Amino acid sequence: MRLGVLCSGGDAPGMNACLRSVVRAAASDGHDVIGxxxxxxxxxxxxxxxxxxxxGKMSPRSVSHILExxxxxxxxSRCPAFATPEGLKVAADALDRAGVDALIPIGGDGTFRGAVALAEHWKGQIIGCPGTIDNDLLGTDATIGFSTAVATAVDCIDKLRDTAESHERLFLVEVMGRHSGHLALATALAASAEIACVPEEIVDAVAIAARVQELRSLGKQSIIIVVAEGDEQGGAVALNEKLSLADCPYATRTVILGHIQRGGSPTAEDRVLATRLGDFAVRSIVDGATGMMAGETCGHCCLVPLEDTFSTHRPLPEHQIELLDRMSC
Structure with a gap:
């Protein structure tokens, strides 16, 4: 059997680890992999x-020392042309000419939407692996790259807290997450931030300023607010302007972490997850599965229809929202 593998959309730490797993799992079973x-x-x-x-053939040696x-x-890349009927036909023909029997796309919801569309034009098997820092796909407890992105953001905020304490300031830290607040919420919890602003929740600048006033009265010397870039207030810069108009009691600074969250060596958690899911994707293809995502729930690998992974918005864990509020006093 000949397997194709690609990475699509925004890069995520652990994509290389997943690629390595796909190549070596396939090689161990005697299959070819086309990169x-x-x-x-x-x-x-x-x-x-x-x-x-x-x-295009990849060997176990071609993926040596890329896990880290x-x-x-x-x-x-992102490719709008692929979403057209003409683009999908071109892609299907390319797979057939290369003799590819099955495809493993590594990416997020846009990648999986593309895979579903491709399946209407191509008869080969498709099993996706969830590689996105947003952690917004249904059917898996975590996506490849989420753990590392949180760790990167937390490391930055730990450093910001030092200067925030020294100057008694409020820092608004913008993290990625145009449509999903999972990264912002997890980062806020892990970095002991006081407030998280996410796209899923209505953000009231006046209410935030009142909360900040309350925290100041309790003796807080510094405040960290984590803001998802997709927050309806317009991100950290726009929210900062609104807070200044609402009599925020602290001097404020805005920091946008941006694409720094996508880079860096993946955490051990992401490396293990990527390795497990890459191997599981190959085994699932050998077993005849198609149109599925290889995910992990409750510590066990599972298959989820690709359409189900992006059918609805993955909700934020309510208990974490409440926990952040209790920890901010």
């Missing part, structure tokens, strides 16, 4: 991994 560079755009252009073993590296050696 597709630059995601769906590369698939349309038949842009395959540069290999002396043949067109961030990003993806296959590169990634």
């Amino acid at each position: 597709i560079r630059r995601g769906y755009e590369g698939l349309m252009n038949a842009d395959f991994f540069d290999s002396e073993l043949g067109v 590296r961030g990003g993806t050696i296959l590169n990634s």
